[in-house]
Amino acid sequence: xxxxxxxxxxxxxxxxxxxxxxxxxxxxxxxxxxxxxxxxxxxxxxxxxxxxxxxxxxxxxxxxxxxxxxxxxxxxxxxxxxxxxxxxxxxxxxxxxxxxxxxxxxxxxxxxxxxxxxxxxxxxxxxxxxxxxxxxxxxxxxxxxxxxxxxxxxxxxxxxxxxxxxxxxxxxxxxxxxxxxxxxxxxxxxxxxxxxxxxxxxxxxxxxxxxxxxxxxxxxxxxxxxxxxxxxxxxxxxx
Amino acid sequence: xxxxxxxxxxxxxxxxxxxxxxxxxxxxxxxxxxxxxxxxxxxxxxxxxxxxxxxxxxxxxxxxxxxxxxxxxxxxxxxxxxxxxxxxxxxxxxxxxxxxxxxxxxxxxxxxxxxxxxxxxxxxxxxxxxxxxxxxxxxxxxxxxxxxxxxxxxxxxxxxxxxxxxxxxxxxxxxxxxxxxxxxxxxxxxxxxxxxxxxxxxxxxxxxxxxxxxxxxxxxxxxxxxx
Numbered sequence: 001x002x003x004x005x006x007x008x009x010x011x012x013x014x015x016x017x018x019x020x021x022x023x024x025x026x027x028x029x030x031x032x033x034x035x036x037x038x039x040x041x042x043x044x045x046x047x048x049x050x051x052x053x054x055x056x057x058x059x060x061x062x063x064x065x066x067x068x069x070x071x072x073x074x075x076x077x078x079x080x081x082x083x084x085x086x087x088x089x090x091x092x093x094x095x096x097x098x099x100x101x102x103x104x105x106x107x108x109x110x111x112x113x114x115x116x117x118x119x120x121x122x123x124x125x126x127x128x129x130x131x132x133x134x135x136x137x138x139x140x141x142x143x144x145x146x147x148x149x150x151x152x153x154x155x156x157x158x159x160x161x162x163x164x165x166x167x168x169x170x171x172x173x174x175x176x177x178x179x180x181x182x183x184x185x186x187x188x189x190x191x192x193x194x195x196x197x198x199x200x201x202x203x204x205x206x207x208x209x210x211x212x213x214x215x216x217x218x219x220x221x222x223x224x225x226x227x228x229x230x231x232x233x234x235x236x237x238x239x
Numbered sequence: 240x241x242x243x244x245x246x247x248x249x250x251x252x253x254x255x256x257x258x259x260x261x262x263x264x265x266x267x268x269x270x271x272x273x274x275x276x277x278x279x280x281x282x283x284x285x286x287x288x289x290x291x292x293x294x295x296x297x298x299x300x301x302x303x304x305x306x307x308x309x310x311x312x313x314x315x316x317x318x319x320x321x322x323x324x325x326x327x328x329x330x331x332x333x334x335x336x337x338x339x340x341x342x343x344x345x346x347x348x349x350x351x352x353x354x355x356x357x358x359x360x361x362x363x364x365x366x367x368x369x370x371x372x373x374x375x376x377x378x379x380x381x382x383x384x385x386x387x388x389x390x391x392x393x394x395x396x397x398x399x400x401x402x403x404x405x406x407x408x409x410x411x412x413x414x415x416x417x418x419x420x421x422x423x424x425x426x427x428x429x430x431x432x433x434x435x436x437x438x439x440x441x442x443x444x445x446x447x448x449x450x451x452x453x454x455x456x457x458x459x460x461x462x463x464x465x466x
Contacts, residue, residue, distance in 0.1 A: 080461055135412040143409060146399045152465040156395045159458045160409065163388070166454055167413050170447060174416035177440075178423065 060210035068098025076161035250339035381421035
């Protein structure tokens with residue numbers, strides 16, 4: 001019960017205008033800093049074409065897409081458990097952002113790959129997993145689109161969101177068996193960063209900038225969803 | 240537990256009876272699966288050299304396509320005369336409806352395979368069932384995973400607009416791991432590889448089945464409520 005109250009407070013805080021504004025402003029400032037650090041300040045990488053700098057955007061988009069899908073998973077479970085439509089709206093926004101960032105990750109990866117590998121696409125485990133993820137969660141958004149009844153949509157989407165997320169590690173495992181590894185792993189661990197400290201700093205700032213952008217868009221989008229749900233409710237009452 | 244088995248049995252028998260009285264759908268789907276196999280011959284120009292390499296893929300694609308057709312129908316027949324309401328209102332465990340539909344779909348696919356695989360062996364002169372026991376196990380495990388997720392998604396698709404296209408669009412991406420495990424296991428059994436090559440795939444297939452069977456039977460009631 002206590003935990004639920006805390007959750008209520010967090011949700012109410014997210015609705016607050018000042019929170020939205022400051023997160024958006026923070027995201028803009030961080031993004032400017034990240035652009036400067038990654039495109040101008042950070043050094044050239046030895047033996048890499050200049051397109052290596054795409055890593056500062058590629059890695060954060062990848063992580064943001066995983067966060068988006070994780071939000072879908074958690075909010076889906078919360079919805080099925082509590083039956084509160086607010087969780088459904090959170091899941092929806094998480095899914096949209098996950099798909100958006102997943103598409104950005106693939107696009108940035110392809111631009112880099114064309115320079116480095118000489119091909120837009122390789123049927124490589126990480127790439128293929130990302131593509132399957134994109135297809136699964138695009139399916140999630142389509143599913144939400146074709147159902148009219150609010151409760152039915154919320155329930156089906158939640159079930160699909162859970163199944164989809166459970167599938168993710170299995171997809172990754174299966175594709176690892178099936179393909180050859182080509183994708184570089186730059187940061188293997190915190191002790192062994194695999195890149196100079198300047199680059200690491202630029203990447204960290206970029207990560208923060210994307211996290212803030214994710215949060216800002218998330219809050220704005222969630223606000224819009226909550227408002228349209230409120231409009232629908234009031235319209236229903238008026239009729 | 241006893242009640243669960245009894246209601247599962249009752250719903251399954253009802254579906255079987257409907258199917259065997261009309262005897263339409265199984266025949267049509269069988270024709271479709273056979274056609275897929277024949278069409279592949281024209282697309283790939285299959286001969287004795289490339290047949291062993293392509294066989295596993297051709298078989299699994301035809302199973303996936305034919306199985307998806309069968310899935311689409313399994314809940315649609317309930318929708319026709321509002322039977323689904325009767326089913327949803329009956330005071331039984333919802334899980335038993337899932338089990339019954341799952342078993343019905345599984346039986347349907349196994350029957351299709353029982354005709355298509357021998358036809359394949361005859362038409363391409365390639366005995367894919369050399370290692371009969373292991374190959375049957377791979378087919379069965381693949382079918383179980385396919386029909387577990389298939390039954391769940393098919394139940395959802397009944398209420399959707401454009402359900403014929405959405406069922407495969409939602410289902411096939413989820414089945415990518417299953418297809419990889421099953422098709423590679425079948426391929427290495429056809430090639431006569433060392434057991435270590437296919438045993439690990441079979442284990443993973445079994446794990447896939449187990450995970451999704453548990454998750455699907457847990458979440459099915461939320462779908463059943465909305466049918």
